[in-house]
Amino acid sequence: DAKTTQPNSMESNEEEPVHLPCNHSTISGTDYIHWYRQLPSQGPEYVIHGLTSNVNNRMASLAIAEDRKSSTLILHRATLRDAAVYYCILRGPYNQGGKLIFGQGTELSVKP
Amino acid sequence: DGGITQSPKYLFRKEGQNVTLSCEQNLNHDAMYWYRQDPGQGLRLIYYSQIVNDFQKGDIAEGYSVSREKKESFPLTVTSAQKNPTAFYLCASKIGGANYGYTFGSGTRLTVV
Numbered sequence: 001d002a003k004t005t006q007p008n009s010m011e012s013n014e015e016e017p018v019h020l021p022c023n024h025s026t027i028s029g030t031d032y033i034h035w036y037r038q039l040p041s042q043g044p045e046y047v048i049h050g051l052t053s054n055v056n057n058r059m060a061s062l063a064i065a066e067d068r069k070s071s072t073l074i075l076h077r078a079t080l081r082d083a084a085v086y087y088c089i090l091r092g093p094y095n096q097g098g099k100l101i102f103g104q105g106t107e108l109s110v111k112p
Numbered sequence: 113d114g115g116i117t118q119s120p121k122y123l124f125r126k127e128g129q130n131v132t133l134s135c136e137q138n139l140n141h142d143a144m145y146w147y148r149q150d151p152g153q154g155l156r157l158i159y160y161s162q163i164v165n166d167f168q169k170g171d172i173a174e175g176y177s178v179s180r181e182k183k184e185s186f187p188l189t190v191t192s193a194q195k196n197p198t199a200f201y202l203c204a205s206k207i208g209g210a211n212y213g214y215t216f217g218s219g220t221r222l223t224v225v
Contacts, residue, residue, distance in 0.1 A: 044214075100214060
């Protein structure tokens with residue numbers, strides 16, 4: 001299974017942009033890159049996902065490197081509610097049910 | 113509003129007892145998943161089901177069992193054979209096809225007393 005590597009923790013100031021990096025050097029050509037975030041004692045919340053092209057939605061942007069070996073989740077203006085553990089996940093092969101392969105995640109703290 | 117409902121939120125079990133965790137979704141999603149999360153760790157896949165009456169083992173299926181008799185429901189039974197069942201259990205679902213995200217429930221925290 002392809003794995004992802006993220007920093008254990010990051011800090012940001014409120015209303016500033018945040019760039020959360022993720023390395024996935026063993027990604028296969030059919031793996032989608034998913035990002036989820038999780039608050040304590042809650043289920044993960046979907047943030048964004050992509051395959052090759054950069055993606056934008058109301059929550060965030062996803063920048064994918066041309067070789068797909070790394071990606072960056074961009075929160076354009078961090079708020080206190082964005083403090084969470086962010087998981088960069090590769091969506092596995094469909095013959096394994098398309099399972100999500102979770103790593104340790106990055107704990108993001110946001111300072112007022 | 114559509115979503116996934118997990119119940120109960122907290123569950124206490126005596127050693128040697130089987131317990132069943134409920135997961136219900138009204139999203140009309142085809143695939144459903146059970147994950148386990150231990151403190152400070154990521155999620156690990158227990159079982160998954162891509163269609164009614166069919167399911168497959170995930171990475172840590174030993175000591176667990178599931179059923180998928182209805183599209184909306186995917187209950188997980190933690191049996192007495194699971195040696196370390198205390199954990200946070202999360203259910204997820206997804207519509208068929210590669211280009212969709214997953215929806216997670218709010219979880220059940222199981223504690224063995």
